[in-house]
Amino acid sequence: xxxxxxxxxxxxxxxxxxxxxxxxxxxxSFIDRAERSKKLNTYxxxxxxxxxxxxxxxxxxxxxxxxxxxxxxxxxxxxxxxDVRTTAGSNILNNFIPTYESTVTQNIWNEGGILLGxxxxxxxxxxxxxxxxxxxxxxxxxxxxxxxxxxxxxxxAALAANLTPITIGTDTxxxxxxxxxxxxxxxxxxxxxxxSRYGIVAFASSLDQAGPMSKDVKDCSILLEVISSFDKxxxxxxxxxxxxxxxxxxxxxxGLKIGIPKEYRIDGMPDEIEKLWQKGIEYAKECGAEIxxxxxPHTSYALPTYYIVAxxxxxxxxxxxxxxxxxxxxSGENLIDMYEKTxxxxxxxxxxxxxxxxTYVLSSGYYDAYYLKAQKVRQLIKKDFDDAYNKVDAILTPxxxxxxxxxxxxxSDPVSMYLNDIFTVPVNLAxxxxxxxxxxxxxxNYPLGLQIIGKxxxxxxxxxxxxSMEEKINYKNNIxxxxxx
Amino acid sequence: xxxxxxIFYHMTIDLKTVKHISKLARISLEEKKAEKLAxxxxxxxxxxxxxxxxNTDNVEPLTSIAETTLRFRDDKITSENIREKILKNSxxxxxxxxxxxxxxx
Numbered sequence: 001x002x003x004x005x006x007x008x009x010x011x012x013x014x015x016x017x018x019x020x021x022x023x024x025x026x027x028x029s030f031i032d033r034a035e036r037s038k039k040l041n042t043y044x045x046x047x048x049x050x051x052x053x054x055x056x057x058x059x060x061x062x063x064x065x066x067x068x069x070x071x072x073x074x075x076x077x078x079x080x081x082x083d084v085r086t087t088a089g090s091n092i093l094n095n096f097i098p099t100y101e102s103t104v105t106q107n108i109w110n111e112g113g114i115l116l117g118x119x120x121x122x123x124x125x126x127x128x129x130x131x132x133x134x135x136x137x138x139x140x141x142x143x144x145x146x147x148x149x150x151x152x153x154x155x156x157a158a159l160a161a162n163l164t165p166i167t168i169g170t171d172t173x174x175x176x177x178x179x180x181x182x183x184x185x186x187x188x189x190x191x192x193x194x195x196s197r198y199g200i201v202a203f204a205s206s207l208d209q210a211g212p213m214s215k216d217v218k219d220c221s222i223l224l225e226v227i228s229s230f231d232k233x234x235x236x237x238x239x240x241x242x243x244x245x246x247x248x249x250x251x252x253x254x255g256l257k258i259g260i261p262k263e264y265r266i267d268g269m270p271d272e273i274e275k276l277w278q279k280g281i282e283y284a285k286e287c288g289a290e291i292x293x294x295x296x297p298h299t300s301y302a303l304p305t306y307y308i309v310a311x312x313x314x315x316x317x318x319x320x321x322x323x324x325x326x327x328x329x330x331s332g333e334n335l336i337d338m339y340e341k342t343x344x345x346x347x348x349x350x351x352x353x354x355x356x357x358x359t360y361v362l363s364s365g366y367y368d369a370y371y372l373k374a375q376k377v378r379q380l381i382k383k384d385f386d387d388a389y390n391k392v393d394a395i396l397t398p399x400x401x402x403x404x405x406x407x408x409x410x411x412s413d414p415v416s417m418y419l420n421d422i423f424t425v426p427v428n429l430a431x432x433x434x435x436x437x438x439x440x441x442x443x444x445n446y447p448l449g450l451q452i453i454g455k456x457x458x459x460x461x462x463x464x465x466x467x468s469m470e471e472k473i474n475y476k477n478n479i480x481x482x483x484x485x
Numbered sequence: 486x487x488x489x490x491x492i493f494y495h496m497t498i499d500l501k502t503v504k505h506i507s508k509l510a511r512i513s514l515e516e517k518k519a520e521k522l523a524x525x526x527x528x529x530x531x532x533x534x535x536x537x538x539x540n541t542d543n544v545e546p547l548t549s550i551a552e553t554t555l556r557f558r559d560d561k562i563t564s565e566n567i568r569e570k571i572l573k574n575s576x577x578x579x580x581x582x583x584x585x586x587x588x589x590x
Contacts, residue, residue: 095574096574097573097574099567099570099571099573099574100570192550192551193550193551206548206549206550232556232558235555235556236549236551236555238551298539300535301535301536301538301539303532304532304533304534304535304536305536307529307532307533308533308536315510319511322511323576324575324576324583324585325571325574325575325583326574326575326576327574327576328576329576329577332586333586334586334587334588335585335586335587335588336511337513337586338585338586339511340511340512340513341513343510343511343512343513344512344513344514347512352512352522353522353525353526353529355510355512356503356506356507356510356512356522356526357526357529357530359506359509359510360498360502360506360526363506363509370533372546373536373541374536375546375547375548376541376544376545376546376547377536377539377541377544378546378547379544379545379546379547380539380541380544382547382550413528414525414528414529415528415529415532418529418532429550430550431550431551
């Protein structure tokens with residue numbers, strides 16, 4: 001069955017349950033396609049052999065009560081997977097083979113999912129184009145030499161290219177939603193505390209959150225149901241009542257109030273983004289939602305705040321890479337020399353830049369001026385959202401200020417790269433759920449996404465609005481498999 | 486918006502500072518790379534200094550977005566005999582220990 005890879009997760013599950021497709025057939029078809037898609041550079045490490053074996057085991061003793069019965073799934077290489085190399089896109093973890101499993105991936109295997117392999121990403125999830133990966137950039141299947149977004153760029157590209165029926169990414173400042181927007185796919189960053197951070201290579205712990213990336217909203221709700229769980233192993237995991245997101249998914253959003261924040265209308269925003277947003281507003285109205293103008297006055301301070309908080313936490317988290325306990329080690333004349341050379345050769349340029357910024361803002365004499373200041377502004381940004389949610393149920397914005405750009409176009413100027421996350425970063429700072437859904441294309445036919453931001457723990461409303469709008473938008477990715485001869 | 490006059494140290498990051506920070510971060514830096522890094526850091530900090538526009542004198546810093554206090558757990562051993570697992574990925578080890586360059590003469 002050559003068409004297996006193009007099925008949605010929901011369709012694939014249905015076919016497997018009805019015994020029309022076996023788990024092994026599904027695994028074979030995704031692996032075959034991956035073998036012919038090496039040009040995209042989506043995989044860092046494959047688990048193909050093991051996946052075939054496990055899928056056969058599933059077929060011999062199937063359990064169709066599971067939520068992901070025998071479904072092959074590739075995941076971002078930021079999730080630790082027992083006995084399967086986990087690199088975080090970095091040279092410093094080039095040879096790291098975890099002896100433990102991340103909670104999020106464990107939840108997937110517990111529900112019958114089978115690991116296809118580990119997908120490329122920006123080094124330590126620091127980047128918006130997948131160009132900072134030690135393992136090379138990823139091609140966006142939409143068009144040659146286009147970035148797939150980042151940091152979950154391997155995930156978004158693999159999904160859009162039909163190399164995996166669904167995938168997971170992580171999102172610290174937009175790393176799920178921006179690549180979803182760049183590849184015409186769906187990406188959800190859940191509320192901070194929904195999905196356990198245990199076993200995810202840490203970047204900025206007060207912002208990091210794992211989430212589903214999918215071909216449509218229904219698939220997204222199925223995977224969220226699997227990966228969202230309370231976990232004692234993550235001290236910031238939150239014990240709240242989680243919905244049966246896929247069961248409770250409805251396209252009835254009549255009477256919901258959706259806010260349009262005027263501060264997201266930024267200077268220099270391309271016309272087509274503004275038009276897309278207007279179109280989105282019309283769709284939301286057609287779906288029965290009430291549109292309300294709102295203000296999030298501190299929006300323009302979100303990126304500067306993020307570029308203090310995230311590097312500060314990163315510099316602290318990445319202090320563990322010292323060439324002693326795991327990972328790459330360079331030789332040195334003495335212990336300090338060994339540390340310094342290991343870290344200099346093990347980390348790439350963007351990661352070093354962020355460690356340096358983080359070390360600087362946390363260093364003696366500067367802490368109050370930068371880190372404490374940023375934490376205070378973060379409070380103001382969060383309060384903006386709290387105030388807005390007194391008036392509305394959700395907020396609608398563009399996902400990104402532009403469509404996907406060319407490989408190499410922005411890699412020389414860090415600040416212009418950072419501006420990519422201008423609409424997504426506030427959501428991480430406030431810990432809110434946000435989804436990006438494909439909503440149209442630009443003049444080059446590159447996908448553009450709309451973002452729906454919800455109240456804390458209200459993923460259901462976010463999904464419902466997305467589901468309802470998706471139906472109206474009726475977006476179809478037009479990918480011609482240019483990379484397959 | 487009130488402009489705050491007491492907060493930012495609006496200063497450029499010079500080569501000496503970059504080298505000092507690289508020492509603190511335990512990352513060795515070639516001279517040429519240090520210069521590039523100084524340029525990059527200055528452009529990033531120029532962008533960050535926008536926060537200076539805001540008066541935050543009476544604002545509580547937000548330290549955790551999850552409005553819960555950290556949970557305590559019982560001080561009990563939950564995993565046993567994981568020495569091998571812990572040492573497995575070490576670049577250099579002997580039977581029971583991580584090995585590092587000599588630190589005591």
